[in-house]
Amino acid sequence: MFDKLFEAQQKAGEVKKRLDGISVTGTAEGGKITVTANGNKVLQSIAIDEAFLKEADKEQLEELLVLAVNKALEQAENVNQAEMASMTKDMFGDLGGMFGK
Numbered sequence: 001m002f003d004k005l006f007e008a009q010q011k012a013g014e015v016k017k018r019l020d021g022i023s024v025t026g027t028a029e030g031g032k033i034t035v036t037a038n039g040n041k042v043l044q045s046i047a048i049d050e051a052f053l054k055e056a057d058k059e060q061l062e063e064l065l066v067l068a069v070n071k072a073l074e075q076a077e078n079v080n081q082a083e084m085a086s087m088t089k090d091m092f093g094d095l096g097g098m099f100g101k
Contacts, residue, residue, distance in 0.1 A: 004091075007091065008091060011087050011090070011091060012087070014087075015083050015084065015087050016040060018039070018083060019038060019039030019040045019079065019080060019083055020038050020039065020040055020042075021038070021039075022038060022039035022079055023036055023037070023038060023039075023044065024036070024037055024038070024039065024072055024075035024076050024079060025037075025071075025072055025075070026067075026068045026069060026070065026071025026072030026073070026074070026075060027068055027071065028064040028065070028067040028068040028071070029052065029064050031049075032048065032049040032052040032064075033046070033047070033048050033049070033052070033061075033064050033065060033067075033068045034046070034047045034068065035047075035065075035068040035069050035071070035072040036072065037072040037073060037075070037076045038076065039076055039079040039080055039083065040076070040080065041073055041076040041077060041080065043069065043072070046065070046068075046069075048061075
């Protein structure tokens, strides 16, 4: 029992490291705002096109930043879930057969 728990902790640590190395992006306004995050849902950078920044008003910029951040975090969540599902399947196999699926 403790062996499985220790193995799970090790695998989770490996997945976290792998997710740290995966970058995802969210964009808004045709790429004029780009937000980069890692697979652990940590924002890495925000880039705003200089010409767009000069012409955008505060409210527009705020709305588009939220949009780009949410897109990046959604991508990170998708990657995160896929990695966790893969880890779980590797550890426990396809348990669906146990339940008639």
